[in-house]
Amino acid sequence: MTHTTHNAIHSWREAVSVYLRPRVITMLFLGFAAGLPFLLVFGTLFAWLTTAGISRTVIGFFSWVGITYSIKVLWAPVVDRVPLPLLNRLLGRRRSWMLLAQVGIIIGLVGMAGIDPAKNITGIALFALLVAFSSATQDVAIDAFRIESVAKEIQGAMAAMYIGGYRLALLVTGAGALYLGKYSGWSFTYLVMAGLMLVGVMTVLIIREPETSVNGNTRQREQRVVDFLENNAHLPDVLRQPMAWFIGAVICPFTDFFQRNTSMALVILLFISLFRISDITMGVMANPFYLDMGFSLDEIANITKIFGFFMTIFGAALGGILVVRFGIMRPLLLGAVLVASTNLLFALLAKMEPNLMLLAVVISADNLSGGLATSAFIAYLSSLTNVAYTATQYALFSSLMTLFPKFLGGFSGIIVDSAGYFFFFVYAALVGLPAILLVLYLMQRSNTDTDLITVGPKGQD
Numbered sequence: 001m002t003h004t005t006h007n008a009i010h011s012w013r014e015a016v017s018v019y020l021r022p023r024v025i026t027m028l029f030l031g032f033a034a035g036l037p038f039l040l041v042f043g044t045l046f047a048w049l050t051t052a053g054i055s056r057t058v059i060g061f062f063s064w065v066g067i068t069y070s071i072k073v074l075w076a077p078v079v080d081r082v083p084l085p086l087l088n089r090l091l092g093r094r095r096s097w098m099l100l101a102q103v104g105i106i107i108g109l110v111g112m113a114g115i116d117p118a119k120n121i122t123g124i125a126l127f128a129l130l131v132a133f134s135s136a137t138q139d140v141a142i143d144a145f146r147i148e149s150v151a152k153e154i155q156g157a158m159a160a161m162y163i164g165g166y167r168l169a170l171l172v173t174g175a176g177a178l179y180l181g182k183y184s185g186w187s188f189t190y191l192v193m194a195g196l197m198l199v200g201v202m203t204v205l206i207i208r209e210p211e212t213s214v215n216g217n218t219r220q221r222e223q224r225v226v227d228f229l230e231n232n233a234h235l236p237d238v239l240r241q242p243m244a245w246f247i248g249a250v251i252c253p254f255t256d257f258f259q260r261n262t263s264m265a266l267v268i269l270l271f272i273s274l275f276r277i278s279d280i281t282m283g284v285m286a287n288p289f290y291l292d293m294g295f296s297l298d299e300i301a302n303i304t305k306i307f308g309f310f311m312t313i314f315g316a317a318l319g320g321i322l323v324v325r326f327g328i329m330r331p332l333l334l335g336a337v338l339v340a341s342t343n344l345l346f347a348l349l350a351k352m353e354p355n356l357m358l359l360a361v362v363i364s365a366d367n368l369s370g371g372l373a374t375s376a377f378i379a380y381l382s383s384l385t386n387v388a389y390t391a392t393q394y395a396l397f398s399s400l401m402t403l404f405p406k407f408l409g410g411f412s413g414i415i416v417d418s419a420g421y422f423f424f425f426v427y428a429a430l431v432g433l434p435a436i437l438l439v440l441y442l443m444q445r446s447n448t449d450t451d452l453i454t455v456g457p458k459g460q461d
């Protein structure tokens with residue numbers, strides 16, 4: 001069995017050189033393709049609708065389009081198990097789904113470009129939904145491709161490159177699209193963004209499909225589906241086949257996770273749901289805090305976008321290197337500690353007079369720790385998957401990791417209004433303690449119990 005921890009077996013030079021691997025470089029372009037649609041159905045779209053005179057009520061309804069990203073686990077089993085006609089034979093399972101999703105994104109963006117929101121808001125909504133659904137589907141396929149392409153100790157570097165490409169896409173579709181929309185019109189802007197999706201299309205056509213193998217335990221589990229078909233031969237095919245598919249595509253991924261991780265399964269799921277609670281809770285009140293401190297919009301934008309962008313990329317890259325050098329769990333612990341402790345810097349900032357230099361330092365520390373923690377956490381989640389169910393299991397983990405933190409984050413404003421920013425940031429730091437303790441517990445158990453925290457077979461680099 002393979003474990004989520006391993007001893008340091010790579011030199012620093014080997015750890016840094018991981019970013020020169022072709023598979024790792026590939027994630028920069030796939031990350032760009034994944035990040036490009038996001039703001040085009042959220043912030044940038046909302047700006048377009050506002051300039052078109054659409055009411056705030058209608059714009060608010062458009063935020064529901066984002067629900068597709070939160071429920072992608074519902075159709076992840078289809079991405080995992082259903083081969084696409086012709087495309088699957090030409091490209092393979094993961095690449096074919098990525099290409100189909102990218103075509104859907106392009107069609108949706110071109111469709112949005114051809115509509116005047118003031119005259120056909122329903123058309124805009126339908127094409128935006130197509131973009132969001134296709135984007136979420138692309139995310140599922142890219143995550144599966146990433147996990148199956150390399151060994152688990154390289155996942156941190158893969159995640160760092162993905163984050164870099166994703167963040168670059170957010171700059172292009174955020175500030176870049178707003179600038180282009182102002183001077184060239186929104187229709188032209190969305191056509192340009194549709195064209196930029198060709199970056200993802202070309203990448204998919206160039207890369208090779210990952211090679212994966214299914215272990216013995218998984219084959220035995222899949223055999224039960226065959227047994228089900230044989231034991232229920234009296235049922236009509238219209239019932240037997242869908243039921244067998246549901247068992248293999250939906251039930252087996254969940255039973256596989258619990259059987260591999262035994263008594264630790266619930267602890268792992270609890271840890272996943274709590275790891276990001278500190279940074280998500282703090283993030284809800286970040287911009288209101290900057291404004292209430294007296295910083296101007298230009299100052300906030302310059303520092304959070306410029307310093308934030310580069311420090312996030314640096315932190316993510318550092319996290320990838322540390323995962324190669326020291327394994328997954330120790331960088332994961334470092335990330336959890338840094339994310340929680342940097343909130344105390346915001347508490348310090350809340351007690352001081354507005355100071356741009358101090359704001360830059362605090363934001364730099366916060367983004368560096370966030371980038372490091374994210375790449376280590378993605379590597380950890382990736383190590384928990386079985387390649388037979390990669391898309392389904394990772395979609396479950398990625399949905400779970402934001403569900404409770406986002407719910408708790410909804411109460412952030414109440415705490416600020418009742419107790420002030422200083423107490424809020426101290427609170428945001430303290431809610432990160434359970435994640436730190438759970439990392440320590442998982443590290444201790446993985447070192448003492450050889451049956452715990454196991455993962456499926458790893459892909460080839």
